[in-house]
Amino acid sequence: MSEVLNRETPLAAAEHAVPGANRDAAYDVARIRADFPILTREVYGKPLVYLDNGASAQKPVQVLDAMDEAYRRYYANVHRGIHRLSQEATDAFEAARDKVARFVGAPNHDEIVFTRGATEAINLVANSWGQRHIGEGDEIVLTVLEHHANIVPWQMLRERTGCVLKVVPLTPEGSPDLQVYESLLGPRTKLVAVAHISNVLGTVLPVRQMIDMAHAAGAKVLLDGCQAAPHMPIDMRALGCDFYVFSSHKLYGPTGIGVLWAPFETLNEMPPYQGGGEMIDRVTFEETTFKSPPHRFEAGTPAIVEAIGLGAAVDYVEGIGLDAIAAHEESLLRYATERLSAIDGLTLYGTAKEKAAILSFNLEGPHAHDVGTILDRSGVAVRCGHHCAQPLMDFLDVPATSRASFGLYNTHAEVDALAAAIEKVKDFF
Ligand code: C6P
Numbered sequence: 272m273s274e275v276l277n278r279e280t281p282l283a284a285a286e287h288a289v290p291g292a293n294r295d296a297a298y299d300v301a302r303i304r305a306d307f308p309i310l311t312r313e314v315y316g317k318p319l320v321y322l323d324n325g326a327s328a329q330k331p332v333q334v335l336d337a338m339d340e341a342y343r344r345y346y347a348n349v350h351r352g353i354h355r356l357s358q359e360a361t362d363a364f365e366a367a368r369d370k371v372a373r374f375v376g377a378p379n380h381d382e383i384v385f386t387r388g389a390t391e392a393i394n395l396v397a398n399s400w401g402q403r404h405i406g407e408g409d410e411i412v413l414t415v416l417e418h419h420a421n422i423v424p425w426q427m428l429r430e431r432t433g434c435v436l437k438v439v440p441l442t443p444e445g446s447p448d449l450q451v452y453e454s455l456l457g458p459r460t461k462l463v464a465v466a467h468i469s470n471v472l473g474t475v476l477p478v479r480q481m482i483d484m485a486h487a488a489g490a491k492v493l494l495d496g497c498q499a500a501p502h503m504p505i506d507m508r509a510l511g512c513d514f515y516v517f518s519s520h521k522l523y524g525p526t527g528i529g530v531l532w533a534p535f536e537t538l539n540e541m542p543p544y545q546g547g548g549e550m551i552d553r554v555t556f557e558e559t560t561f562k563s564p565p566h567r568f569e570a571g572t573p574a575i576v577e578a579i580g581l582g583a584a585v586d587y588v589e590g591i592g593l594d595a596i597a598a599h600e601e602s603l604l605r606y607a608t609e610r611l612s613a614i615d616g617l618t619l620y621g622t623a624k625e626k627a628a629i630l631s632f633n634l635e636g637p638h639a640h641d642v643g644t645i646l647d648r649s650g651v652a653v654r655c656g657h658h659c660a661q662p663l664m665d666f667l668d669v670p671a672t673s674r675a676s677f678g679l680y681n682t683h684a685e686v687d688a689l690a691a692a693i694e695k696v697k698d699f700f
Contacts, residue, residue: 298599303591304680306331317650320685320692325470325498325629325676326654327520330584334524337583341576349575350549350566364575367582368565374585375515375532376506382538384565385578388529389497390420392516393464395531395568396493397424399541400514401462404491407433410459412490414439414447414476415666416469419659421495425464435459441666445472445621452481456488463492467499467515471658471674472621473604473629475499482511497521501678502600502627504593507532519577523679524584528577531568538564545570588679596679603677603686604628610690617693620667628677631658634693636700639671645699646673649692 304310307329312319321329341363347356349364365380372380386392401424405411411425415438425436437455439447447465456463463485468475478494485492493514499505500517507515514537518529533541543550543561547570552560561567588596607630611617616635634642643655655673657664664670675689 298595300599300680300682304682306333306587307680308332308335310680314650314652315648317648318688320649320651320688322675322677322681322685322689323652323654324501324521324678324681325658325674327526328501328523328678329680330523330525330580331587333587334580334583338525338576338580341579346576348572360575363579363582364573367578367585370582370585371530374505374589375500375530376508377532378508379535381563381565382507382532382535384531384533384538384568385573386516386529386531386568387527387574388518388520389495389516390518390529392529392531393420393493393495394424395544396514396516396533397428399544399568400491400533400537401425401428402431403542405432405434405461408459409434409461410437410455410457411435412437412439412452412455412460412463412465412485414452414465415441416445416447416472416474416660416663417464417466418470418495418497419661420497421464421466421493422662434461438662439465444623445469445474446623446625447476447481449477449480449484453484456484456490458489460485460488460490463490465492465494467494467496467505468502468627468629469621469660469663470498470629470676471631471660471663471672472623473498473627473631473676474621474623475503475625475627477625478510478512486511498627498629501588501596502593503597513537519581519584522581522584523587525574525577525580528574528581530581535564538568541568543567543570547571549573591679599679600628600677600681603681603683604630606683607675607677607686607689610686611693614690614693614697616697620669620672628681629674630676631672631674633669633672634696634700637696639673641699642673642693642696645696646689646692649688649695651689651692653689 345359347360349361371383439452482492491513494512496517501522515532520526550570620631639655653675
């Protein structure tokens with residue numbers, strides 16, 4: 272066991288020191304925090320309270336060590352070399368694919384395509400499947416709360432094909448209005464592309480129902496699982512969607528790698544998205560044939576060590592248990608909602624019954640950027656701005672929000688630190 276694993280962090284100690292702060296005795300958050308070296312650091316002389324997990328999560332020593340070991344002990348290019356190191360690197364790279372397949376409940380590891388991230392995965396679907404199946408006048412249904420990564424690629428497809436984008440508005444709680452959704456589905460609907468969880472409101476979308484309704488209309492469904500994969504168990508067989516995407520860096524893994532899942536039959540009839548090495552079967556100047564999925568979609572040298580890091584991250588969250596993580600974060604959400612709702616002049620956005628531990632808010636008076644700057648001086652890291660969801664900001668009629676997004680290592684004591692820091696912001700205005 273590494274030294275880091277044995278270290279009790281100042282905040283972990285605080286978690287035990289605050290009476291009643293560690294609400295979930297079975298979930299050893301102090302032990303978990305000790306896996307994340309960065310959580311021991313201070314900012315501006317204050318213990319770091321990292322509440323920007325929606326943007327990117329911190330990395331446990333298990334992920335850092337797996338990547339370090341790959342570079343130190345068996346690094347080489349994959350799928351190309353006859354030599355020992357290349358074989359070992361290829362085995363580790365493909366083992367990571369197996370882990371991701373298990374993690375998402377994919378029946379077949381060839382259904383896991385490694386991409387640069389969720390953004391690239393959505394662009395892949397738009398350029399490959401979309402270009403082949405969506406034509407002039409065909410319709411794609413989105414919701415108001417989508418991240419730009421699930422808006423702009425479809426607008427670019429619209430430029431190329433003349434398809435039509437339809438947008439589902441939200442209820443006052445911040446959930447898609449299912450009545451309007453139903454009315455937007457029709458014979459021209461080819462695709463419904465929606466977030467599994469909103470990165471701004473935390474709303475867990477009623478995806479099972481939305482998928483059934485889309486399928487009844489003959490449309491395929493893409494779920495943007497960026498904010499769901501780190502926070503709840505996901506199972507492709509149970510969900511029944513047609514495409515699922517997420518990024519490793521929000522799942523406690525490295526940047527530069529993400530995942531597209533689709534059933535093998537779907538991938539198998541999709542044309543390649545990028546051309547280059549390793550995605551081909553045979554190349555002549557007259558004609559090129561392509562490998563089968565997933566390699567057809569992984570042109571060039573892939574993010575080898577990042578994939579290995581993602582595999583370690585999957586092992587890590589599975590070791591804790593996605594159900595346990597979800598329960599811990601639910602407890603944080605309830606406590607944070609209670610604490611923030613009690614602050615005068617604070618507006619919370621997103622009150623859906625099914626909600627992840629993401630709290631967007633504004634204070635009467637200061638702009639969100641000022642709030643974020645002052646919170647930062649208290650050691651509290653939140654994201655402030657439009658969160659790459661400008662249409663949602665327009666819908667809410669605000670220029671920006673501050674957003675506290677929780678992860679598996681956050682504590683009830685950190686919720687207290689957030690609430691105290693927000694109270695301090697009010698002293699400035
Ligand atoms: N949201 C946030 O602070 P990439 O950048 O490809 O890893 O993920 C894009 C993306 C797509 N969908 C959703 C729902 C997301 O939340 C994100 C990333 C971050 O909310 C960074 S903008």
